[in-house]
Amino acid sequence: MSKFSIEAFVNETKENSQEKDYFELEKPELLEINLNNQAVWTKAGSMVGYVGNVNFERQGMLSGGLGNLLKKAISGEGTKLMKAEGTGRLYVADNGKKVRILYLENESISVNGNDVLAHDQSIKSDIKMLKSIAGVMAGGLFQVKLTGTGHIAITTHGHPLTLLVTPDAPVFTDPNATVAWSGNLTPELKTNVSLKSLIGRGSGEEFQMKFSGNGWVLIQPYEEVYIVTK
Known part of the structure; x- marks a missing residue:
């Protein structure tokens, strides 16, 4: 059999039927x-494919209470979720980004709204907004705080890097390259005026997220621009 035959291609790319973990x-x-x-x-x-009996339901604008209505209305596709329910194998992906699976044990994690791929129904999600107009200009305004016990999956462009935050060594990141951080941290948005005057308003580097305390921050080797839809 030729290594370029259809049979060889199917054997190389077919699913691994030996593994049946939840995520x-x-x-x-x-x-x-x-x-x-x-x-x-x-x-x-x-969703890119599924096998079995799986039903899909788009998250309603009012799900999660009236408090989230405005945030969901203006936060764009990056924070809208879809409920999948039934029995079968569901395959999900996001523009070729790397997928990382995490299991929370009564813990919380904050994730950029565009980088949440999936989570257990048992996990509570809440959209958070950085209270600064700089967040709108930098594209890093919306985050999702995931809390509870269960599986979550997040995505990154390329291989991510985790930076440790300590009281004597705060971490500064580009909002467009920041993927996630430990749930106990609350970032501040800073504006670097001198950098802004040097490189102009069109660049995002003049806005930075500052993380202080004890925890970690996950960044990716890519500056993702988020489009807010009406």
Whole structure:
């Protein structure tokens, strides 16, 4: 059999039937969710395929209470979720980004709204806004705080780097390259005026997120620009 035959191609790229974890990486950029008469929240538009009996329901504007209505209305596709429920294998992905699976044990994590791919129904999600107009200009305004016990999946462009935050060594990041951080941290938005005057208003580097205390911050080797939709 030729190594370029269709049979060889199928054998090389077919799913791994030996692994049946609830959340598992079928490929570095492809998450497989094995549903057994249960529900999971996934990023709207992330479904690329499924096998079995799975139903989909888009998150309503009022889900989670009236307090989230305005935030969901203006935060764009990056923070809209879709409920998948049933029995079968669900495959989700996001523009070829790397997928990382985490298991929270009564813990919380904050994630850039555009980088949440999926999470257990048992995980509570709440959209947070940085209270600064600089966040709008830098594209890093909306985050999702995930809290509870269960699986979550986040995405990054390329291989991420974790920076440790200590009281004597705060961490500064570009909002467009910041993916996630430990739930106990609350970032501040800073404006570097001298840098702004040097490189002009069109660049995002004049805005920085400052993390202080004890924790960690996950960054990616890519500055992602987020488009807010009406």
